[in-house]
Amino acid sequence: MDYGILLMQQILNGLHIGSIYALIALGYTMVYGIVKLINFAHGDIMMVGAYIAFMMITAFNLPLPIAIIISMASCALIGMGIEKVAYKPLRNAPRMWALITAIGVSFFLETLFTILFGASSKPFPTLSLAPIQIGALQISQIMMISIGLSVFLMIALELFIKETKLGKAMRAASEDAKAAALMGISVNKTISIAFAIGSALGAIGGILFAMAYPQIKPLMGVMPGLKAFIAAVLGGIGILPGAMLGGFLLGIIESITKGFLSAFWPDASLWADAILFLILILVLLLKPAGILGKNVREKV
Amino acid sequence: GCQKADASSDTIKIGGSFDLTGEAAQYGIATSNGVKLAIDEYNANGGVLGKQIEFILEDNKASQVDATNAFKKLVDNNKVIGFIGSDISSTTETIANLAAEKNIPMITPTGTKLGITTIGPNIFRACYVDPAQGELLAKFATEDLKAQTAAIMINSEQDYSTGIAEAFEAAFTAEGGTVVEKVNYGKNDVDFKPILANIKNANADVVVIPDYYETIATLITQAREIGITSTCIGGDGWDGVTEKTVNNPEVVEGSYFVNHYTVEDDAVIVQDFISNYKATYDAEPNAFAALGYDAAKILIEAIKTCESTEADAITAAMQNTSLDCVTGHITFDENRNPVKSVSVIEIKEGQNTLYKKLDAVK
Amino acid sequence: MLKVEKLNVYYGNIHALKEISFEVQKGEIVTLIGANGAGKTSTLQAISGMIKASSGAITLKGKPITYEEAHKLVPLGMAHVPEGRRVFAQMSVEENLELGAYTIKDKKQIASDIEKMYKRFPRLKERRKQLAGTMSGGEQQMLAMARALMSRPEMILMDEPSMGLAPILVQEIFEIIKEINADGTTVLLVEQNANRALQIAHRAYVLETGEIVLSGEGKDLLSNEQVKKAYLGA
Amino acid sequence: MKNKNKSLIILGSLLLTYLFLMIGLSLGMINSYFSGVIVAILINVIMASSLTLVTGYLGELVLGHAGFMAVGAYTSALITMNLDLSAALEFPIALLCGGAFAAFIGILIGIPALRLRGDYLGIITLGFGEIIRIVLNNLKVTNGAKGLSGIPSYSNFTVTFFVTIVIVTAFYLLIKSRHGRAIIAIRENEIATDCVGICTFYYKTFAFAIAAFFAGIGGGLYAHYLQVLSPSSFGFLNSIEYLIIVVLGGMGSLSGTIIAAIVLGVLNEVLRAFSEYRMLIYSLVLISMMVCKAKGITVGLILDKLGLKNKLKFRGKQNISIGKEG
Amino acid sequence: MALLEVHKMSVNFGGIKPVSELDLQIEEGELIGLIGPNGAGKTTVFNLLTGVYTPTEGSITFNGERIDRLKTHQIVKKGITRTFQNIRLFKQMTVIDNVKVAFNNRLKYSPLEGILHLPRYKKEEAWLEEEAMKLLKIFELDKYAYELSMNLPYGKQRKLEIARALAGSPKLLLLDEPAAGMNPNETNELMQTIKLIRDQFNMTILLIEHDMNLVMSICERLVVIDYGMVIARGTPSEIQNNEKVIGAYLGQA
C-alpha cells in the first residue's frame, strides 16, 4: 500500500469536512465576537438552514442557488429573531445564563423540527458531480466548493470586522456596550447584524454538510456544532482566521487518526475522538488562548 | 396524579416505553407505531378478555434514568399488567431488571443484546439476538456469495453493531474465510471517507456493515463515491435503507441483508400489516415497526390464551407462544429468544426483494 | 442647553438621586461637586442614557431626552467622558479615537481631528498602535477625553477628567476644558478637584446624598465657608 | 445563638420530611415510582451541588462533570460486583472509593486544565469528560459499549436521602469556612486573591477535587440505583443537564441549586406524558425561566407585586445592577 | 540593611520598557512616595515588587531574601501587600469577608475541621471576626461590615482595599493612588489614617500618588521616576524645587 497517497488522500478528506467545520465555526465566531456567547444553538441553525434548502428544492422545485439564498436569508432572520427573544433580555446577566438559554434554544429547534419533519432522516438531493482524479488522488467538487467558500468568507469577514466602521463598532460593542453607546453606536443593531451574518453562515455550512453527507435530520447539527465550537476554540475564540484554521486542523486530525493511523494501529478510530481532544488539550496548554489567540494580559 | 389501585378496572392496561425524543427517536417512534397499530387492531375487534386494551406510552429519551422512572410510573401509577419496550439495548436492560423484580411480563421488540432475556423468566424479545444475525450472515456470505475474504465496519459505540460483528468474524473464520480488514467508527460520525480508504485497499469479497439504516445510507454513499465495489451485507438494521437512498439508489443496489420479514411475503398477515401501517402512518413500515407489531401481538395473544391478567399466567402463556406473525412463525426457546425463520433480502432496483428464506436458527 | 427637572434614580432599593433639578445654559461651564457617593456620576449617567431615570424630565436643546437611548444622543451633540475611563481595551489608541468619531461622516475631518488630539496629548501619538487596555491609568484618562472630543460635541459631560493625572496634566486638562468652552462647547463637569473646578466654572451645584443642597456662581462657592469646610479641605 | 436555632430548625424539618416520606412509603401511599423519582432527583442534587462548587462558587465553566460521575459510578460498581461482603460494609467502601478515585482523576485533570480560564477551561473539561467516556467505552473491565449489568441495588430511598443531606451540609459548611471564602474570592477577582497571599492554583485544584469527589459519590449512588451502566449515560449532554440545574438555581446558591434540581426533576416527569412535545415545552420553560430571572422576576418579586409584602408602590424602570462576569 | 533593595530592575513588554534599570532602597519604618508622570512606570514597579509581573533583569531583595522569582502569593507571605490603582475588591462578598479572605494565611484549620466545626475552627473564626472588625473600625467601615462591597461608594472602597491589604500584616505596604477620586477633605482624612496605621503598626509604606498636597505633607522621602528611570530622589522640599521634576511632572504651579 502506498502510504504517501493514503496520507495525501486523508489530508484532502480532512480538508473537506474541515472546511465545513470552518464555515460553521466562522458563524460561531461572529456571534461570539460580539456577545461573548457560546451559541449552542448555532449547530441547530445549521440544521434549520439545511431543512429550508431541502424544502425549497423538493417541495417548491427551486434550483439550488436560489434555495441557498432563501435559506441564508431565512436563517439570518431566524437568528435575529432568536437573539431578540432569547438572548437580548440576558445581555447584562452573567454569561453562563445566556449559555443556558442558548441550550434551551437548541433543544427547542431540535424538537420543533422533529415535530414538523419527523425524527428520521431525509435524503438530501446531492449534486452528482464526478470527482476529479489527479493521479491516484480523488478530489470531489463539492469539497473544492466548500474549501473555496470558507477561505473566501473568512477573508471577507476579517476585512469587514477589522477595517469597516461597522466592524469596529461591533468590536467596541462587544467590549463595553455602554461605552459604545456613548460613541453613538446602536448596540442592538450591531448585535442583530452579527447574528444575521453568523446565522447565514450557519445556513451555508448546513447546506454544504447536507450535500456532502446527503442525509438531513433534526439532530444533524449537534455534532458539527460541537466540533465547530471546538475548532473555534482551537484557533483562538473570537478570531476569524483562527476559526478557519481550527476547522481545517480539526478535520485533518480526525481523518488522519481514523484513516491513516488506523493503517498501523487498528484501534485508532476507536480512540479518534480521544486523540482529537488530547491534541486540543495539548494545544491549549501550550497556547492558552488558542493557536492564533494573543494572550493579552490584564493590565493591573 | 396518584391513582388508587383499581382491580376491577374496565380496561386492560399495557405499558410501553421507547425513545421518542432522544438521539434514537426515529427507531423508537417506528417501533411504537407498530405497537400502537397492533393494539388498535385488537381494540377494533373487541379487545381482549372482553375489555379494551389501554396502551400507555412513556418517553424515555434513550436515558436509563428516564427509562427507570417511566417503567416505575407505568407499574405503580398506571398498574399495567404487561410491558412492551424498550428500543435500544441499554434502556431495555435497565427496564428488564425492574420488570424481573416486579414480575411484570415484558417483551422487547428490538432489544438485541444477548443477556437481556436471561435477567428474568418473564423477559421476552421479538427480535433475534445479535450473535444469531452474525452467524447467519457468515453462513450466507460463504455459501451463497462464495466469499473468501470479508471486511467489517463496526460502530464501536453500539452493542448491536459490535455484537453482530464479533459473531460474524467467529463464524466466518470457522467456515474458512478470512477477515482482511476491520474498521471502527463512532455513533456520531458522518464522514466515513477516512476509514473507507482502508476498506477500499482491503478489496474484500464482502463488506459487512451491521448498523441501522440511516448510518448505512450515509456510509454506503461515500463508499461507492470513493470506488468501493464489494458486495455489502448487513443485519436487520438495514431495513429502511432504500428510502434513505432514493436520490442515488445505485449505491445500495445488489446489497444483501438478513431481515425478519419481507414485503414480498404474500401471507395475509404481512400484507394486511403493510397496508394498514401505510394507511395509518403514511409511511413504509420497516423492521422496527414490524417487530413492534409482533411484540404487541405476542403479549396480547398470551393474555388471550391464559384468560388472565395475572403475571405468572401470562408469562407461562408467552413461553408457549406459537404464533404466525409478520416476522414469521414464532416460538420461544428456553432463554425466551424467538425461534423464527429469516429472510435474506436483496436490494434490486431500489426495492427490497426476497432472495431466500433461511430456516429458523437457534 | 440642558435642563434637568425632578430627576429620580433608583438602584434597586437605593434612592440615589432625589428630585434633582438644574440647568446648564449654552456656552457655560457648570460643575457638580459633592462627596463620594453623592450621586454625581449617577446624574451624568442618567443624562447620557447610560442608566434609566425612574422619573423626571431631561431636555437637551429643548428636546425631551429622558428616555432616549444613549446612542441617539450623540448625533444631538452630546458626549460623555465616563467615570472609570472605559476605553476599549482590546482596540488600539487610534481605533478608540476613530470610534469617538463614529457619528461623523467626513473622513478628512476625522483625520485632522485625530491629529489635533495627538498634538494635545503627544503620549497618545507615541502609543497610537498600542492596545488601550495596556496603557497606564493616566494615559487611558487622556484617551477617554480625546475620544469624547472626537465627535465635536456641543455639550460634553465629564466625570472626573483629572482623576489619576499628573499635576502637570491636571493643569493641561483644565486648560483644555476652558479652550473647548471658548470654542463654544457647553461643559457639565464633575470633579473631586473642587478647587480647580470652581475656579473655571461659571456656575456650580453642590450635591449631597442625592440632593442639591447649594448652588451659585463658581467664584462665590469657592469662598463659601460651608463649601470650604466640606470640600476644599480648608 | 440565632445560627444554632436555625440549624436545629433545619435539622428538624429534614427529619420530619424523611419521616413523612418514609411513612408514606411504608403505607404504600408513596409508591416506588415516586420514591424512584425522588432518588433520581437527589442524585441530581448531589451532582449539581458539587458542580456549583466549581461553577457557582469558583466561577469556572465546567462542561465535563458527568465524566467524574462516570468514574465514581464504574469504580464503585466494579467494587460491589467483585467484593463479597455484606451490603452495609461494601457499599460505603465502594462509594468512598468511587469518590476518591474521581477526586484523583479530578486532580489529574485539574492541574493542567485550571491553568486556563473561562470558555477555554469549559472546552478543555468537555474534552476530558469525553475522553473519560471513550476510555470507558474501550476498556475491557468496563465491558466497553455493552456496559456493566448486574450491579446490586443498594441505593434505596433512605441511603440516598441521608447521603445527599450529608453532602449538601458538608458543602454548606465548607463554603462558610476559610476555604470557601478563598474559593469565592477567586471568582470575584483572581489577581486580588493572589495579592492577599492566597495560592489560587491550590484552591482551584482543591475545589475541583472536592467537586469531583462528591460527583464520584453521586455516580456510585447512580450505579447502584440503576443496576446497569453504559458509557453513553455520561456524555456531554448529561454534563449540560447538571449545568442547567446549577445556573437555574442561581450559581453559588446551594438552596437554589436544590430547588432547581427538584423543579426540573418534577417538570421532566410531569411533561413525560406529552411525549414529542415534552422537549418543546421543556425548552420553552427553560428559556422563559432564564429570561424572567434576568429581568429580575422571581417568586419573591411576584409576591411583592401581589402586595403580600404590602408596599405596592411602583417605581418605574429600575436599574438592577448585576455583575458582568458569571 | 534596608528592608527592600531593588537593584537594576527592568521589565520589557514586547519592545516597551516601562521600567529600566531601576534602583530603589527602602529602610524599615519609612514612608516613601513614588511619583512621576503618567505612564512613567509607577504601577509597573508595584506589579514587579508583588510578582504580578516578573522582572526581565535585575534583583529584588526583601528582608535579606531574593523575591524576584517568587509567585505573588509567596511574596505576600514574605510581607508585602498592596492596593490597586483600579480598585479590585471581591465585589459580591461582604465588606468583612473581603478582609477575612486576606487573613487566610494566618488561619490554620483544615477543610475537615471547618466542615465538622471542630474546636480549632471555632477558635480561629472567633478570633478572625474580632480582628477583622478591629481593622474595619480603623477605617470607619465597621457599620458597613455586612454590606456587599460593591455597594460602597468609591472612596470607601479605596479604604476597604487598604484595610484588606493590612489584614495580611505586611511589613511593607504598597498603596497605588489611594486618594484618587477623593475630594480634598476626604484626602485629608485619608492622610490621617495612613499616618495612624504607620504609627500603630510600625509599617513601612511606599505610596504612589498624584495629589501633591498629600505626598508633600506625609512622605519623608520621594522618588521620582520618568520613562521607567529614577530622575530624582530627596525630601519633599528638595523635590518641589527640582527643575527636572517641575518640568516633567509638577509643572509651574
Ligand SMILES: Nc1ncnc2c1ncn2[C@@H]1O[C@H](COP(=O)(O)OP(=O)(O)OP(=O)(O)O)[C@@H](O)[C@H]1O
Ligand atoms: N450600580 C450601582 N448599584 C447600586 N448602587 C449604586 C450603583 N451605582 C451607584 N450606586 C449608589 O448610588 C449612590 C450614588 O453613586 P454615584 O456613583 O452617583 O456617586 P458619585 O457622586 O459619583 O461618587 P464618587 O465621587 O465616589 O464617584 C451611591 O450611594 C452608590 O453607592
Ligand SMILES: Nc1ncnc2c1ncn2[C@@H]1O[C@H](COP(=O)(O)OP(=O)(O)OP(=O)(O)O)[C@@H](O)[C@H]1O
Ligand atoms: N502589559 C503591558 N503591555 C504593554 N505596555 C504596558 C503594559 N503595562 C504597562 N505598560 C506601559 O508601561 C508604561 C507604564 O505604565 P504604568 O501603569 O506603570 O504607569 P504609571 O506610572 O502607573 O502611570 P499612571 O500614573 O498613569 O498610573 C505605560 O506607558 C504603559 O502603557
Ligand SMILES: [Mg+2]
Ligand atoms: Mg462618581
Ligand SMILES: [Mg+2]
Ligand atoms: Mg499607575
